[in-house]
Amino acid sequence: ISTNALMEQLRLKYQQRPWTETLKLVYFCMDNPLRKPVSNAPDGLLLSCMEKIERTLNAKSMFSVMNMLELLSRQKGLTIHVSPNGTACYITSMMFYVEIQLEKDGDVMDVKLAHFEEAPVVCDDLVQLLRMKNYDAFGKILEDLSNMYQIPGNSEIKAKGYLALQALEKDLYSMSLLDRTQDLNRVTEILNGKVGHLVPRTEGTPMNIEFYISPYQVLEAELNNGSQVCGTKTVITVEGTDTLHKLSLSPLIIDPQAGEDSNPAFLQLTDELSMDLPALFVLKFNQPVPMSSSSIEEIERLTGM
Template identity: 80%
Template sequence: ISTNALMEKLYLKYEQKPWTETLKLVHFCMDKPLGRPVSNPPDGPLLSCMEKIQRTLNAKSLFSVMNRLQSLSRQKGLNSHVSPSGTTCYITSDMFYIEVQLEKDGKVMDVKLAHLGEAPVICDDLVRHLRMKNYDAFGKILEDLSNLYLIPGNSEMKAKGYLALQSLEKDLYSMSLQDRTEDVSRVTEVLHGKVGHLVPRTGGTPMNIEFYISPYQVLEAELNPDSQVCGAKIVVTVEGTDTLHRLPISPLIADFQTGEDGNPAFLLLTDELSMDLSACFLLKSHQPIPMSSFSIEEIQRLTGRIQIADLKLAPLYELIVQSTLKEKHNEDLSTHNSCFSVSLPDCPKHCYFINNGSEKSDLAGALVSKIPFTHPKCVPGIIEVLRHQMAYNTLISSCVSEKHINEDDSELLYFEVTPQKNTSFSVSFPHPVKDNLACVIINVITSREIQCNLHLHPEDPTLNSSDDFISRAVKRCMSVPVVMRAIFRNAAKVGA
């Protein structure tokens, strides 16, 4: 067919259609990606080298910034094209596109994000990352956006998955407002809020929930307001699955009425408000959380027995020690040496022996980074379990340091930390003035309730520390070494 005949045919086809519809079709065709690259393309090594060069170069000019954006798009399996003016880069997929507007000198003016069927909105987080040349963070957001739509099915089903996520976010935000007062502090929300301290999704940054913060982190934030100290966080997202799950596609909290348990009243999952999708909601943690088998079972009970994937059971204390050393950026993550030296002001150095207790099956645990669920009502219960586990982990990790003890030292105060049932453990140590052992049992009942009991030999003198005093000290500082120092100081007053 000749070019003239083809143009005539196109003209007749669209003669009766409004111009706005034609523009919409052209825009859609321009934004349609070429699809994800094959897993092992023949030019893979060359592309990998090019990406490393782009990463090393500090992109400043318009040309270099465009090249960096297009390289990053290819790396994340997305399509990209440049506008005729050469100052706008479009990063596209079937379900969303990002519009990066640049000045002639390569400076970023605006970054807009549009999901399928939605108007584009300016994303301050994307603008900030690109202006700071933080392409790793920008690439992570591209990856997170793509992962939102990794749901089996066509574009319509993927859009339904995104709609389900929006519905969940609206319900969680409504729950966060229920108990909020004007003067409530962030720390109070983190430790006591039904859904912690919730930050809604903005642009490419997913909704996140800060659910636990230690007393030392609170103190650091008060002493250094600009330090941006934050506690344990999880992000809220959706992910494809091999099985169907009934997910809400409309908010289920119609008003602020609450049930007898104080939780919000949810609408029923009718066919109008929900549908079966090959997907489920996720609470994701960037750093895997060491969790006991007991806590994992409790979460799976709350979510209707939805299995948490990729669990590898190991002694819980070994996992806590390993995670603590990793947070301290210690290259030696070996847990074979379980003796740690802890230094405190105005006190002899402490040595803590962490007893893994691996022979007890109920003290096994696993690293958990994803928690699947299907209904917003599950979230408050999950957060309570996570808080409980984090409080327990905080106490155990307070005995872990980067310094190991390999030889006996008469100047050291020796302690042994041994797991007991569920979320309780004991700290054993030599009596300050006698040859017998003393022992403190610490029972972490919830993240806000801790009960301690001091056990001494009947013939040994008191240490001048009541159970109530020790319990209050633990809750105030969440540090075993600090509490042990307080006990020894009180004992010294009796001797004096």
């Protein structure tokens, strides 16, 4: 069959249908191949091109933005609910939801995030990502949120894992403030701080610590005033395990300056302050970090792993 004949058949088939229905079909056809496994190189290239087309569509209407959010939610294994008037949607899982409010022209008004049994909070960073049509970064945040709750058990156990992560983050933040002065610059904090340069978790972005910077980067920062060199970072999160581990459910630092040599004093990890959970705290690196065998042995000794 010729191309012209095929196009004529398509026109006759869909000429009685409204444009909105046809547009939905277009989005579905572009989305559907992405679910199929990549069997060979040509197919992989085609799927890659189709994904780029889908993600770079200039979303100018509320309908097209909603379709992008629906596609993104399905890719991340989440559920999406759209309000009756179409100006709001809720991307949900068992443990959290993201509420997105839209103008009728598709502009993003507001984004809120609510964790399990917590009140929703406004997420300015997520608003900016969606306004810039940066769906890749927004999707990565949804993925990080989902991964944080990948702990075996019911919703109560998963919520305890999140509570334990919050307690650890508070202790790390308290430690980062030790011996810190207002004029302390980032490079000095990386080299000499108790934990390095710590950036607290915001909305869906996990807490991260920049803990190493090379001598060359230090020199570059000194010679080029105002330059932003990027050192080695790690992300702090929690992950599920097959065995139980005792995790604190509340901060353990009593007084950051009360211990010996101005080191923080910690509470004992008692049964009242902790809980056995099928989870562990994890440091995630963007790339492998070389370590000496003695350092690995010391980590094993301290963690019992």
